[in-house]
Amino acid sequence: MSAVRLDRLTKTYEGQDRPALSEFSLDIAPGEFLVLVGPSGCGKSTALRSIAGLEVPDAGSVWIGGRDVTEVPPRDRNIAMVFQNYALYPHMTVYDNLAFGLKLRKTPKPEIDERVKEAAALLGLDGYLERKPKALSGGERQRVALGRALVRRPDVFLFDEPLSNLDAQLRVHMRAELHKLHQKLDATMIYVTHDQVEAMTLGDRIAVLKAGVLQQVDAPLTVYERPVNKFVAGFLGSPSMNFVEAVVDGTAVRVGEARWTAEGALAAALSAHAGAKVTAGVRPEHLALSDAPGALRGQIEFSEVLGAERLLYVQTAAGRLGVRVAPHQKSAIGANVGLLPEAGGLRVFDAADLAIGAAAPAVVGA
Ligand code: ADP
Numbered sequence: 001m002s003a004v005r006l007d008r009l010t011k012t013y014e015g016q017d018r019p020a021l022s023e024f025s026l027d028i029a030p031g032e033f034l035v036l037v038g039p040s041g042c043g044k045s046t047a048l049r050s051i052a053g054l055e056v057p058d059a060g061s062v063w064i065g066g067r068d069v070t071e072v073p074p075r076d077r078n079i080a081m082v083f084q085n086y087a088l089y090p091h092m093t094v095y096d097n098l099a100f101g102l103k104l105r106k107t108p109k110p111e112i113d114e115r116v117k118e119a120a121a122l123l124g125l126d127g128y129l130e131r132k133p134k135a136l137s138g139g140e141r142q143r144v145a146l147g148r149a150l151v152r153r154p155d156v157f158l159f160d161e162p163l164s165n166l167d168a169q170l171r172v173h174m175r176a177e178l179h180k181l182h183q184k185l186d187a188t189m190i191y192v193t194h195d196q197v198e199a200m201t202l203g204d205r206i207a208v209l210k211a212g213v214l215q216q217v218d219a220p221l222t223v224y225e226r227p228v229n230k231f232v233a234g235f236l237g238s239p240s241m242n243f244v245e246a247v248v249d250g251t252a253v254r255v256g257e258a259r260w261t262a263e264g265a266l267a268a269a270l271s272a273h274a275g276a277k278v279t280a281g282v283r284p285e286h287l288a289l290s291d292a293p294g295a296l297r298g299q300i301e302f303s304e305v306l307g308a309e310r311l312l313y314v315q316t317a318a319g320r321l322g323v324r325v326a327p328h329q330k331s332a333i334g335a336n337v338g339l340l341p342e343a344g345g346l347r348v349f350d351a352a353d354l355a356i357g358a359a360a361p362a363v364v365g366a
Pocket of ligand 1: 014016020038039040041045046047
């Protein structure tokens with residue numbers, strides 16, 4: 001039985017001409033950490049709010065623990081939601097902030113005490129229970145917000161961009177904390193973010209949405225390495241995958257004068273597309289500087305040193321391409337270089353932007 005099942009959820013807001021969500025189906029396993037990711041406006045929050053019961057879908061259903069809760073009010077769904085704006089009560093201590101929801105539900109005092117202390121211990125807030133929020137750092141406040149969800153002992157945790165108000169360093173820290181928490185609790189967590197790094201690092205699986213339509217749902221590395229279409233390929237990865245116009249030529253693609261050969265399943269699949277206009281995609285870490293025949297020639301336009309690596313930007317007839325190299329790689333501006341995808345690094349997308357030669361895609365919404 002899935003912990004949460006979304007069955008063809010569809011929602012169009014009043015006054016909008018296109019649906020915020022279209023036929024969105026997804027099965028989330030008990031104990032899974034599922035990340036919903038996509039650009040702003042793709043329908044992530046609408047999906048999450050539908051699970052919480054804060055939005056009512058026009059069509060489709062929401063199931064939690066095998067029960068159809070589509071018509072069930074939020075308070076009876078046994079879910080807890082953590083938002084970006086965690087809005088703690090400023091006049092209350094951490095203890096009272098954690099206890100407040102339980103008091104409202106008339107939970108017996110000893111049980112409140114037990115649950116608050118348990119959550120505080122899990123989150124490392126033991127020493128802070130008598131403090132007011134203004135005496136806490138941003139990260140500590142966010143942990144209190146998490147604690148408020150924990151004390152509810154919900155069936156499902158819902159997170160709506162909970163870390164986006166924190167500075168970069170704290171986000172990395174809280175990401176690790178959330179990861180640990182998920183392992184300790186073994187709880188079902190659904191997490192919405194537009195941040196692809198958060199998605200990659202937190203999710204057991206990630207579901208990529210575009211304009212209300214599910215594109216792909218799979219383990220993070222699978223989505224990264226085998227994107228089902230050009231949108232998913234371009235959304236994950238920073239800097240993003242390089243895309244160039246190309247024409248299929250045997251088991252290779254021609255990019256202007258250059259010829260990039262494919263391997264394995266892609267090579268076999270390409271033969272069915274002879275002469276087709278396609279988009280070739282290569283991630284910056286899969287492009288190598290090479291003078292071998294078939295390389296795409298260009299000039300180094302500029303480079304960025306990031307400490308552990310250097311990014312070269314090479315201007316070619318097919319556009320500017322990013323290449324990830326070692327930090328001390330020679331990179332004279334204006335130098336003429338050749339670019340070749342490393343073995344297995346080439347991806348090819350057809351005229352409809354679908355990946356050619358991808359394994360049977362885990363697309364539900366296509
Ligand atoms: P995301 O969380 O991915 O940024 P949302 O689910 O918030 O996306 O929104 C999806 C689409 O629905 C967007 O086009 C947004 O403008 C629209 N939308 C969201 N909430 C409302 C609302 N209450 N009324 C009208 N349109 C809305």
